[in-house]
Amino acid sequence: MTSSVLIVGGGLVGTSSAYFSAREGLNVTLLEQKSIGFGASGRNPGFVWLHCRNPGWALNVSKKGRALYDELRNDLPVPFEFRADGGLIYFHDERQAPIFKEFVAARQADGLDMTLLGNKEVRDLVGPIREDVVGASYCAEDAQINTPTVVAALAAGARAHGADLREGITVSKLIFSGGRIMGVETNEGNFFADKVVIASGAWTEKLMRASGLEVPIGRERLQVMATKPLPMQIKPVVYGPTAAKAYGLFRNLPSWDDALFRSKIEEESGYEMLTLASQRANGEILIGCPMDYPSEVDLFPTLDGLKAIADDIITDFPGLKKAGIDRVWAGVLPFTSDLVPVIDEIAPGLIMAAGHVFGNSAGPMTGKLISQLLTETEPEIDMTEVRWNRELDPVIPGATVHW
Numbered sequence: 001m002t003s004s005v006l007i008v009g010g011g012l013v014g015t016s017s018a019y020f021s022a023r024e025g026l027n028v029t030l031l032e033q034k035s036i037g038f039g040a041s042g043r044n045p046g047f048v049w050l051h052c053r054n055p056g057w058a059l060n061v062s063k064k065g066r067a068l069y070d071e072l073r074n075d076l077p078v079p080f081e082f083r084a085d086g087g088l089i090y091f092h093d094e095r096q097a098p099i100f101k102e103f104v105a106a107r108q109a110d111g112l113d114m115t116l117l118g119n120k121e122v123r124d125l126v127g128p129i130r131e132d133v134v135g136a137s138y139c140a141e142d143a144q145i146n147t148p149t150v151v152a153a154l155a156a157g158a159r160a161h162g163a164d165l166r167e168g169i170t171v172s173k174l175i176f177s178g179g180r181i182m183g184v185e186t187n188e189g190n191f192f193a194d195k196v197v198i199a200s201g202a203w204t205e206k207l208m209r210a211s212g213l214e215v216p217i218g219r220e221r222l223q224v225m226a227t228k229p230l231p232m233q234i235k236p237v238v239y240g241p242t243a244a245k246a247y248g249l250f251r252n253l254p255s256w257d258d259a260l261f262r263s264k265i266e267e268e269s270g271y272e273m274l275t276l277a278s279q280r281a282n283g284e285i286l287i288g289c290p291m292d293y294p295s296e297v298d299l300f301p302t303l304d305g306l307k308a309i310a311d312d313i314i315t316d317f318p319g320l321k322k323a324g325i326d327r328v329w330a331g332v333l334p335f336t337s338d339l340v341p342v343i344d345e346i347a348p349g350l351i352m353a354a355g356h357v358f359g360n361s362a363g364p365m366t367g368k369l370i371s372q373l374l375t376e377t378e379p380e381i382d383m384t385e386v387r388w389n390r391e392l393d394p395v396i397p398g399a400t401v402h403w
């Protein structure tokens with residue numbers, strides 16, 4: 001008999017789990033509370049970012065995930081947007097240069113295709129950037145996706161293999177019998193299956209708590225603006241220097257000096273900024289992002305957050321000062337205290353696939369790993385780091401988290 005699988009959540013992780021599992025012949029039903037891509041996967045600026053991935057599971061899954069996009073482009077029934085133009089973190093203070101030099105050398109030693117760029121090279125790649133930019137770390141292996149198009153393509157692929165993807169169904173509780181998962185309760189009645197996969201991203205802690213399970217997966221909100229379509233002027237995905245302090249790979253360098261990476265705009269706004277810009281094929285430029293840590297998923301951008309984006313981008317990308325703004329939004333990403341997700345069977349038949357900070361590089365690959373778990377096939381990556389039985393710190397709403 002074909003095993004049946006219920007997947008909770010229609011983001012990158014849920015739709016890729018549905019696609020790969022249905023492709024293996026499993027009987028898949030996916031339940032999404034709103035619409036496919038409603039969560040973080042539909043709201044992010046699309047960095048497929050190997051640049052700052054820690055050695056171990058994070059870098060392994062990201063390298064495999066980056067390569068998987070080539071396969072998916074051939075295999076999925078509808079196209080999605082993917083661009084392999086690399087990624088950079090620019091800096092505009094000479095005192096930051098030795099830190100970037102040390103960072104690039106360390107990443108080269110980790111096997112990444114990285115170089116240090118100078119002013120002209122950065123300005124050639126990023127048209128609207130400030131003229132006094134000093135340089136950038138550049139990773140040729142970084143890439144860009146238009147995330148809603150990827151989620152839609154994975155969903156189409158899952159449906160083409162017979163999966164049933166249902167929208168507008170909220171799972172409120174898990175149903176167990178004798179410690180084994182039997183199904184889920186929803187606003188449209190109970191659903192039963194042999195296995196249940198939890199791919200509910202930043203909503204996971206709340207859903208699991210309703211069933212008496214503590215899963216310490218926190219929430220980080222990021223706010224984004226999208227310009228109207230503009231002529232192509234930003235080729236790679238681009239982070240500003242404020243982003244460096246978000247990453248342990250920078251902060252743990254002997255040359256690191258935190259004070260050099262705190263901006264006046266951060267001081268005034270009270271937000272740590274992940275200054276970024278990426279341009280989609282239709283010409284719109286996504287810019288952001290102030291970060292905070294709500295106690296519940298909160299998808300509203302705030303006036304002070306949007307002001308911080310405007311101030312930050314006008315300072316570092318003067319060429320965008322007059323750009324028309326088409327849309328603003330917020331998204332909430334999930335995280336664990338050790339910054340890799342939980343991908344494991346946490347009770348008989350109940351599989352957790354949540355806590356992805358870097359879902360663009362790890363999400364589709366997670367779906368493949370989930371299908372391997374469901375079909376009891378040896379996973380193609382060592383999964384020790386993402387096991388359930390590791391120590392995770394509790395979530396503290398409001399507390400800043402660095403990656």
Ligand SMILES: Cc1cc2nc3c(=O)[nH]c(=O)nc-3n(C[C@H](O)[C@H](O)[C@H](O)COP(=O)(O)OP(=O)(O)OC[C@H]3O[C@@H](n4cnc5c(N)ncnc54)[C@H](O)[C@@H]3O)c2cc1C
Binds near residue numbers: 032036040202356361
């Ligand atoms: C603004 C922003 C920028 C980001 N930038 C990047 C980036 O550049 N690169 C990168 O790799 N990552 C980035 N991320 C993180 C990335 O978006 C996530 O890692 C990824 O989307 C997680 O995918 P997911 O499927 O686990 O979660 P989600 O996409 O959030 O999907 C979870 C889904 O579950 C549904 N759901 C929740 N609870 C229930 C329930 N009870 N019943 C039914 N359905 C439910 C939700 O509606 C949602 O659609 C960013 C995130 C944000 C918000």
